[in-house]
Amino acid sequence: MTRGEKRRLKWGLIFISPWMIGLSVFTLYPIAASFYYSLCDYSVLQPAYFIGLGNYKDLFTDEVFWITLKNTFVYAMLALPLGLVVAFSMALLLNTGVRGMAFYRTIYFLPSLVPGVAAAILWLWIFNGEYGVLNFVLSWAGIEGPGWLSDPVWSKPALVVLSLWGVGNAIVIYLAGLQDVPQHLYEAADIDGANTWQKIWNVTIPMVSPVILFNLIMGIIGTFQIFSLPYIMLPGGQPARSAYFYTVYLYDNAFPYLQMGYASAMAWVLFVIILALTFVALKLSSRHVHYGGI
Numbered sequence: 001m002t003r004g005e006k007r008r009l010k011w012g013l014i015f016i017s018p019w020m021i022g023l024s025v026f027t028l029y030p031i032a033a034s035f036y037y038s039l040c041d042y043s044v045l046q047p048a049y050f051i052g053l054g055n056y057k058d059l060f061t062d063e064v065f066w067i068t069l070k071n072t073f074v075y076a077m078l079a080l081p082l083g084l085v086v087a088f089s090m091a092l093l094l095n096t097g098v099r100g101m102a103f104y105r106t107i108y109f110l111p112s113l114v115p116g117v118a119a120a121i122l123w124l125w126i127f128n129g130e131y132g133v134l135n136f137v138l139s140w141a142g143i144e145g146p147g148w149l150s151d152p153v154w155s156k157p158a159l160v161v162l163s164l165w166g167v168g169n170a171i172v173i174y175l176a177g178l179q180d181v182p183q184h185l186y187e188a189a190d191i192d193g194a195n196t197w198q199k200i201w202n203v204t205i206p207m208v209s210p211v212i213l214f215n216l217i218m219g220i221i222g223t224f225q226i227f228s229l230p231y232i233m234l235p236g237g238q239p240a241r242s243a244y245f246y247t248v249y250l251y252d253n254a255f256p257y258l259q260m261g262y263a264s265a266m267a268w269v270l271f272v273i274i275l276a277l278t279f280v281a282l283k284l285s286s287r288h289v290h291y292g293g294i
Helices: 003-037 052-061 065-094 101-113 115-125 132-139 153-163 168-179 183-191 195-205 209-224 226-234 246-254 258-286
Strands: none
Touching: 003 258, 065 101, 065 168, 065 195, 065 209, 065 246, 101 153, 101 168, 115 132, 115 153, 115 226, 153 226, 168 209, 168 226, 183 195, 195 209, 209 258, 246 258
8 A cells, every 4th residue: 555545544444433433332332232232141230251142042932922922923914015005005196296295205204203102092992992083983883892992802903003104204205106107107108008906906016026125124123123112001011911012021121020031032133023923024025026137
C-alpha cells in the first residue's frame, strides 16, 4: 500500500469506528453472551455455572415449553396465510384509480403505526364478551358473540383478527410491487381475452412474487416473535394457557423466574426454528418466484 492509501484507510476506519463499536457492543456481544449463557445455569444474581447442554435437554422434558411452542405454531398457521391474503387483497383495491385513494391508503396504513400497548388496550374493549363492540355488531346479525378472551377456543382466533388489523406495512410493500408491474402485460392479457381473476393469477401474482416472498419471510419472523399483545391482553396465557406463546414463556423464564440461562437456550431454539422455516420457504419458492430479467 502506498502512503496515500494507508492514510485513506486510517481515516476510513476512524469514520466507521462508531458503527463498528456499536455493532460489537450492542449486537455481536449480546449474541455471543446469550449463546454462552444458554450453556450455563445463570440466574443473573449469581455467577454463571457451565452445565453444557443441560438447558437444552430440560427443554424437551418441559411440558410448558411444548404447550407454548404448539400455541405459537397454531397462531402462525392461522395469522400468516390470512395476513398475506388480506394484505395483498387490500393492496389490489388500493392500487385502483378511485378518487381519494391517497386518503384510503393512509387510513389502512395508520393501524400499523399504533403502539402495541395502545392497540392491546383498545382491543381489550373491542373483544369484551359482555360490552365489546365486536359482539355488539355481531348481535345485529343475530349472532351471539363468544367470549373472545375468556374462551380457550377463541383466544388465538381473537389475536389472529387483531393481527389482520395491523397489516398496513405489508400493504405498502405490496403497493410498491404492484406499481412496478409492466402495463403492457395487462394489455397483452386483455388482447387474449383474460378476465380480472385470470390477470391477477397469471400476471400480477407472478410479477410481485418476490414481494410476496419477502412478506412471507417477514411474517414468519413476526408471528413467531409475537409478544406484547398476548402479554398485555392475556396475562399468563389465560385462559388455560391457550394463549401462552413461546416468547412470553421465554420472557417469564428470563425475568420473573430469573432463569436467564434457560431463557437463552429458548432464544436459540427459536432462532433455529425461524431459520429453518425461512430456509424451507426460500427453497420451496425458488421455482415459483419470478425475478425480472431472470
